[in-house]
Amino acid sequence: PAQLEQIKKDVLAVRGRVAAERDLQTVPPRDQPLQAGFIDLPQKLLDAYRRRQDASELGKLLRIAQRLREEAGRVVVLGIGGSYLGAKALIDALCHSYHNEMPAQLRLNRPRIYFEGNNVDNDTLHELIELLDNTLVDPDIPEERWALIVISKSGGTLETAAAFRVLWRELARCYGAKSELLRRLVVPVTGPKGKLREWFQAEGYGEEEILTIPDDIGGRYSIFTPVGLLPAAVVGLDVRALLQGAAAMTKRFLEESFERNPVLQFAAVNYLMTEQLGKPIRVLAVWSRKLEAIGWWYDQLLAESLGKQGRGATPLTVVNTRDLHSRGQQHQEGSRDKLINNLVVKTPRHPPVILGMAEHNEDDLNQFSRKGYPDLLEAAYAGTMQAYWEAARPTADILLPTLNEYTLGQVFQMLMLATVVEGRLMKINPYGQPGVEAYKANMMRLLKATPNLPKGDTAGTP
Numbered sequence: 205p206a207q208l209e210q211i212k213k214d215v216l217a218v219r220g221r222v223a224a225e226r227d228l229q230t231v232p233p234r235d236q237p238l239q240a241g242f243i244d245l246p247q248k249l250l251d252a253y254r255r256r257q258d259a260s261e262l263g264k265l266l267r268i269a270q271r272l273r274e275e276a277g278r279v280v281v282l283g284i285g286g287s288y289l290g291a292k293a294l295i296d297a298l299c300h301s302y303h304n305e306m307p308a309q310l311r312l313n314r315p316r317i318y319f320e321g322n323n324v325d326n327d328t329l330h331e332l333i334e335l336l337d338n339t340l341v342d343p344d345i346p347e348e349r350w351a352l353i354v355i356s357k358s359g360g361t362l363e364t365a366a367a368f369r370v371l372w373r374e375l376a377r378c379y380g381a382k383s384e385l386l387r388r389l390v391v392p393v394t395g396p397k398g399k400l401r402e403w404f405q406a407e408g409y410g411e412e413e414i415l416t417i418p419d420d421i422g423g424r425y426s427i428f429t430p431v432g433l434l435p436a437a438v439v440g441l442d443v444r445a446l447l448q449g450a451a452a453m454t455k456r457f458l459e460e461s462f463e464r465n466p467v468l469q470f471a472a473v474n475y476l477m478t479e480q481l482g483k484p485i486r487v488l489a490v491w492s493r494k495l496e497a498i499g500w501w502y503d504q505l506l507a508e509s510l511g512k513q514g515r516g517a518t519p520l521t522v523v524n525t526r527d528l529h530s531r532g533q534q535h536q537e538g539s540r541d542k543l544i545n546n547l548v549v550k551t552p553r554h555p556p557v558i559l560g561m562a563e564h565n566e567d568d569l570n571q572f573s574r575k576g577y578p579d580l581l582e583a584a585y586a587g588t589m590q591a592y593w594e595a596a597r598p599t600a601d602i603l604l605p606t607l608n609e610y611t612l613g614q615v616f617q618m619l620m621l622a623t624v625v626e627g628r629l630m631k632i633n634p635y636g637q638p639g640v641e642a643y644k645a646n647m648m649r650l651l652k653a654t655p656n657l658p659k660g661d662t663a664g665t666p
């Protein structure tokens with residue numbers, strides 16, 4: 205109890221500090237960079253849209269999304285890290301699980317979506333190009349065309365830049381270099397400065413055609429900038445409801461007591477477990493396959509924000525019940541170094557799938573004939589929690605009443621705010637990721653040092 209009372213006081217003090225940082229660009233010591241713009245962004249975007257509609261940033265984004273929907277049946281999104289995982293998490297969670305496989309009508313004519321530029325994988329890129337080429341039956345039919353969204357805040361990330369170079373060349377081949385159509389099919393999302401913006405400016409793109417990631421928002425905190433919102437809007441997600449959920453969470457964070465404040469509670473529990481109770485492994489157990497990419501997004505948020513100065517919990521995503529059959533053994537009986545945070549959706553989006561009676565009862569399931577999948581999940585969850593409780597394995601729960609844009613807006617904002625609070629409790633700057641630079645510098649040096657392919661020896665290059 206004494207520890208709890210102390211952590212309550214500490215998180216409340218940190219909340220005041222985080223709130224104050226919203227008006228600053230840097231903080232001592234040593235003028236650490238701040239990127240606290242994400243805290244107020246959702247409300248700002250909504251307010252500007254209410255006042256200025258089409259002339260606002262959100263209005264511009266919705267217009268561009270609509271254009272891509274009308275112009276193409278497939279959209280490839282290029283980006284890595286914070287410029288990839290948010291959009292992936294939103295789309296996986298909220299679109300039909302088989303969105304890309306659905307015929308156009310069942311997708312409500314919303315484009316199929318592909319992610320690239322998040323790796324340097326020769327074969328997946330090659331195969332994506334093969335797929336896109338094979339859909340080129342008639343470039344005059346929008347459903348058979350493909351489009352490109354290229355996302356990089358710095359504009360200098362090699363994975364994204366390389367994929368963009370290759371896919372731009374492909375697009376130009378399909379629709380004609382310098383053609384008006386080509387322009388309508390490519391949308392850049394980038395920071396106020398940088399090579400990518402310069403590239404598009406050189407290509408003749410005006411401000412109206414480039415979506416900007418604000419300077420005061422870091423990559424992994426950028427899900428509610430065009431980085432996450434544009435791909436979400438392209439597939440028809442309700443981006444205003446997302447922003448409303450996020451804005452509501454910011455308000456709750458700033459105004460509510462500890463007892464009614466999910467951000468402060470999550471930060472406090474996780475900080476205590478990692479820093480004071482010897483649990484360096486932080487498991488995010490998502491109880492739906494649709495939420496797996498939220499886990500990947502949180503992996504990055506936590507690892508890049510707090511994995512500094514030899515410290516920071518190690519994130520690990522599991523999807524249950526799938527991973528109860530792989531990692532479950534270790535979580536039940538292995539080393540006592542874990543906190544398990546559950547992310548659970550209480551009510552599914554679709555009516556329950558019922559087991560039903562069967563003529564052959566060798567599987568002994570007729571006893572559950574009137575049960576549905578939600579009942580199975582509930583029993584699995586409650587059974588697992590009981591087993592953890594009896595073995596003194598700590599858990600914490602994030603419960604969503606249902607899965608929609610509003611509730612997910614709340615979750616993403618909650619996890620970003622809690623990570624910043626945790627960083628401040630640890631006295632670690634949660635913004636910036638200086639450690640990532642090491643591999644980038646080495647990769648560039650090695651690339652420059654190795655010889656190019658001889659001219660003419662590019663057989664098989666798409």
Ligand code: PA5
Pocket residue numbers: 284285286287355356357358359360361364422423424425508637
């Ligand atoms: O969180 C971050 O800042 C990083 O993960 C970046 O998002 C990632 O490195 C991609 O950077 P950029 O958008 O500049 O290409």
